[in-house]
Amino acid sequence: MFRGIDEVDWASMEHAYGSAADVPELLRGLASRHPHEREASLDGMYGAVHHQGDVYDSTLACIPFLFGLVRHTGLPDRGGIVELLASIGGGDIDDEPAEAGVEWAGGPGGGVGPGGPDMEDRADDNYTVARAAIRAGATVFLDLMTDGDPEVRRAVPTAFVRFCEAPDRVLALMRRQLADEHDEGVRLALVEGLGLFARLHPSLSAPAVDLLASLCAPPHEPGLRLAALGQLALCAPDRLPADLVSTVVALLHTRSRHFRPSGEPTRTSTDTLLGRLRRMRPADEEGAQLLRTLHTALGARTGDRIALLKGQLSSADTADRCNAVWMSAGLFREWRAAYAEPVALIGEQLASDEEQLRQAAVSVLEFLFNLAEPAADRLAALVASDPASWERGTATLGGPLRALARTGDPRAVPALAEVLRRRVVPNETGYTVRHLGPAAVPLAPLLRERLADVPLDDADTFSRAAPLLSALGALRHAAAVPEVLRLLHGVPRDLRMRGSLVRALTEALGAFGPAAREAIPALRELLSGDDPVAAADALWSVEGDAETVLPPLLRALARPGAAGTSRPAASALARMGPAAGAALVGLRGLTDSADLWERTAAACAFWDIGADPAPVLPVFRDAWRQNAYTRGAITACLVRMGDAGAPAHDLVATELASPRRHRARSGGYGSHDVLEDETLLRDCRRVLEGA
Structure with missing residues (x-):
């Protein structure tokens, strides 16, 4: 496996973190007798040698040794090495048809990979070399299709389809393996490989599509039929049944009644990224993948996807419902539709006895903000009945309370008041309060008290004060001016993030408006400080004296580009309206700026001031x-x-x-x-x- 490994000048090569001198140790660790060492080494390969999909010279040097490892029959965990080889070869980038004449030569993730800005000019780059090397060794994938280890057989089909260059032979072998294979997980992987084949080779796809269509029907088991439907949706949507959603939901429920978790223990308990990801996997990972594929293939067909989610969320099986909650996240984030029904069903999961399901529901509801309103009753009931669901110490605000407040529901106010009665509160509390609007007014005195508790010279002064200032400004609670001035006058010059803190303080004073008149001397003094734009903006809101604030704003407007003051100056001038007429010439010039954001801010200000x-x-x-x-x-x-x-x-x-x-x-x-x-x-x- 490792013949010649010590003859490679690894120290002269690099990976994501510098010298590749440690790579031989990682490679040898993949063959260790100890599971935790194998997992740690595979994690190290992804973390350094193939970091975020990048391919380094050390990555290329590893390829022969990785092929040697997967050929070593009896070595555990070779499936993970097959997946690593496929990824190095660009195996999880977007698949392009071979007939299109486009050969992506990169790996996924960060760096200059496939589709990067200079991809077309880098025909001889590491990505191209890696893909060629994986193709050259792809006969090993043919041998592994019948390997004795089911984990290996599950990992091989997509690599076999991507990298073997005899498509007729590939399809024939895939068909034969499907007929002979008895492991359900491997059969699902073979179906995925058939779908990939059809997408990569459109002119040869008809037999693969026909086979997929036949696998969608009885007497095949529900899991296989679901897999075939998902792949058919990706490569031949016109072959899908008219009653797709009802068919899928019925298959899902049938499969769930007979599904039993494998019972296989977690392979390791290492604190590697791979180890953490394995512990986070759903109880029914295969079911999750089957439905994820179908949701992805349906894309913009939101009506079908919503109906499918409703079917999943009505399942008696907890794993089905948990998978549905996580899949809903992608739908909500990408597509616009009427989501009241699935959101309400997600809210119903908050009453489940399964903690994983409750946490999944809360995680999705949190980022929906007002769209989570159909689940507000369930969130409010959870917050009221289970303080432990949101009282999680000082580090973070509990998810159910945050989700409820983000809907604007006033039922969040009593719990937030309890949080704010502590001397130290979770930092995001202030930002969360803003979403309650006028309903949060009763919280203003408590926010003011907590601002008074913020130390003047602590490393966390800014992170503690800024959210409170944001909330107080949104509520226009000018009674907090003394507490704002205490920080403004009292924080040391060398305080970490002092500039950001002063900006947050001035923004709060500006939000208070004329009621903050006692802060005028302090704001005038800041006009000659490091951030005169923020000071001038606040001073206009408080005092309304254009003669005082225009000069520093006009000076800032004249410093475009790298100086970085013209854009905030334009926004401040816009808030002045016609009183800032002297800025129109400068703003007109900025509408031709090379910086997109500068142009946009200048154009907005030009309208607000000149109405042209x-x-x-x-x-x-x-x-x-x-x-x-x-x-x-x-x-x-x-x-x-x-x-x-x-x-x-x-x-x-x-x-x-x-x-x-x-x-x-x-x-x-x-x-x-x-x-x-x-x-x-x-x-x-x-x-x-x-x-």
Whole structure:
């Protein structure tokens, strides 16, 4: 397995964390007699040698030894090594048809991988070399299709399909293996391989599609039929049955009645990433994968997906319902639809005796904000009956209480009051309070008390104060001005994140408005400090003296680009409205800035001050097209523009007609993406209703 490993100059190579001198130890660890050492070594390979899908020179040097390991019959955990080889070869990137003439040469994840900016110019890069090396050794996958280890046989089919270059032979062997294989997990993997074959080789796909279609029907077992339906949805949706959802739900319930967890113990208890991921796997991982594939294939067919979720959530099986909750997250984050029914059903899971199911439901409801309202009764009941569900010490605010407050439900107020009576509260409490709107007014005195408790010279001063300031500002609780000034005058010059803290303090004073007049001397003094824009913005709100605040804002406006002050200055000037007329010339120039965000902020301010749409609308149209994240600010300005914004209303109408959320993206999501999208939709409707 390791012949020649010591002759490789590993120290001259690199991986994600520098020298690759430790790679031989990782490779040898994959063959250890001890399970925890094998898992730690595989984790190390993914963490360093193949970090986030990157392929280094050391990754390439590992390939012959990894092939040697998978050939070593009897070595445990070779399935994981097969998956690693496939990933190094680009095995979990988006699959492209071979006939299209496109050969992705990269690995998934970070770095310059497939689809990266210079991919077309790097025909000889590490990704291409890796893929060629895996293809060259792909005959080993043929041998492993009949390996004695079921784990290996489960891992091989997709690698076999991707990297073996004789498609006729591949299909024939897959068909034969399906007929001979008795392990259900392997049969499911073979079905997945058939679907992949059909997508990679469209001109040769007919026999594979026919086989998949035949596997969708009796007498095949429910799990296999579900797998075939999922793959058929991906490669030949026109072959799906008309009663797809009812068929899938019936198969799911039948399968669940007969499903029994394997009972296999967790292979290791290491604290590696792989170990943690294994412990997080659902009780019915195969069922989760079957339905995940189908949900992915259905894509924008939200009606079918909602019906499917309702069927999953009505299952008597806890694992089915838990899988449905997690799958709903992807649907909610990516697509717009009427979700009241599935959200209410997710709320019902909060009454379950299964902690994993309750936690899954809370996790999904948390990021839905107002969309979680159909589950608010269940959340309120959980918060009221089980304080342990949200009283989790000082580190974090409990999920059920956070989810309830984010819906704007006033029933969250008593529990939040209990939290705020502690001298030290979870940092996100203040940010959570903001979502309650006027219902949170009774909490203002407690927020003020907690702000008074924040130490002046602690490393956590900013992280403790900023959320409280945010909430007090949102509630316009000007009675807290003395506590704000205590921090403003008292924090040391060398305090960590002092600049960010001063900005949060000035923003709170600005939110208080004229009621914060006793802070005027302090704000005037800050005009000559490190952040005159924030000070001027707050001073305008409190005092309304344009003669005082315009000079520092105009100076900041003249510092575009790297200096980074022109954009916040534009936003501050916009809030001044016509009183900032002296800024129009500078703002007009910034509408031609090379920076997209600078242009957008300048255009918004130009309208708010000068009420001239001519230089504004072209900027909006260009920014809307270039970066979806600008649409919120643009639409909010279009609301203010009224009829003057009519030439841009086609953008708004198109947005409202789009089924996909504007922040949906492959490979990631933000915790507030759904909230931002729902806010955008609300403002889009306001634009058109006011037209």
